[in-house]
Amino acid sequence: MAGDFSLWVYLAKTPLLWLTVTLTAYVLADRIAAATGRHPIANPVLITVVLVGSVLAVSGTPYPAYFEGAQFVHFLLGPATVVLAMPLYERRATVMRALVPMLTALAAGAATTLAVVIGLARLLDIPHAVVVSLAPKSVTSGVAMGIAEALGGDPTLTAILVILTGIIGAILVTPMMNALRISDMRARGFAAGLAAHGIGTARAFQVSEVAGTFAGIAMGLNAFLTAILAPLALHLLS
């Protein structure tokens, strides 16, 4: 018993355990998603979060202890944003031709998202601190956390809302676009990246590389525009 305990103390202290749990859960979730033929509901992020969350609950591990190990995976979000330059570069001719529709859709999409989020949250009487954390929820998590923090929100809560938004967007996008009979992969991808940042982008790459490229661009542009618009929208709609 004492031996088991010291083993647990050792494992709980190194990044090894939670890094392994995260990667193993993801591989398992990806297998489940593949087994359903990449059905939108079988979102790999959602499945992995449920699996890891269950392990934490059962073992009584506090989140900060988990994050100590998993932060190495979290860190990769930055480099992954940088390498979005590659598909963008390879398809720059296609992208340049679509510049006008992209910028118009960006302005319309970013403004709609902020107005609906803040307006609806006020209508439902959600506390102000939560509304501030909610405002940048369509932006990729690192940036959204920065926006929320600058505005006096709670960055941890923002990260969760951002990821929930991403999962919801990734689940909604394919059935919605099919129902609307939109076959332009540029438009579909752009909408996915704008509304659901990196998780929408990951979903878009599963559907088509053109969609993924446009999703990546939308994610980058929206991070930039929402960083500027969010303080303004909160001020106007408060």
Place this chain on the structure above:
Amino acid sequence: MIASLALILLAQLLGEILARGAGVPIPGPVLGMGLMFVFLLLRDNTRIGLPRYLPRPLTDGTLESTARGLLMNLSLMFVPAGVGVVGRLDLLRAQGIKLALVLVVSTALSLLVTVLVFRAVAARVERGRPDREP
């Protein structure tokens, strides 16, 4: 592989320095993406002849395959922050239905407005242009 990773991290680092140092309101990694794009343009410009001075992995496709490897697993990188939901179950219990409503409605409208505006403007701009992408 290491040369590729070093270049990617270098782009991110320069992006962070620009963002924080110069107070640019754009996040560091997004600036890093712009810097990486400029690097690729310069690398493939035959008049400059940059590849002669670069380590091989940056010119022989290794950089591209490293990038593809990262992008293929973008979903994984959201897991650590997503698991944070276990620490906020109290708030979700109190505000869960309202928050779910806001998230679902706003995300659906965001998708809808973006895709419809994109399609409408694209149809207008590209009318009569034969080179439409499929």
